[in-house]
Amino acid sequence: MKKTLMLTAAFLMFQAAPVLAEDAAHDGKKMEREIPGDTNGDGLISESEFMARAKERFSSIDTNNDGKLSREEAKSAHEKKRAEMKEKKEEWKEKREAKKAEMEAKREAKKAEREAAE
C-alpha cells in the first residue's frame, strides 16, 4: 500500500512539474496560453483544480479501475508518456530543421539578389 501511494505521488509530481517548468521558461513574458487544469480560466491552479486533474490522471493510469495503481499500470503509463515525449521531440526536431532550411533558403535568395544587383 505504501509503495502504491509513493508511486502515485511520484506520478502526480511528474505531471505537475512541466507546468511549473513552462512558467519558469517564459519568465517575464505574458503567456496567453491556456493553463492545463485551469477550469475557471483565472490563470491560477486552485487546490480543487489540481486535485481534479490529479484524479483524472490517476484514473487514466488505473486501467483496470480497481482504485489502485499496480506496478504494471505505473510502468505502462510511464512507457506511454515516454513514447509521447519521444514523438513530440521528433516533431520539434522536424519543425526546427524545416525552419532552419527556410532561413537558409531566404539567406541564399538574398545573396543571389545582391549578386544580381552588382
Ligand SMILES: [Ca+2]
Ligand atoms: Ca489498478
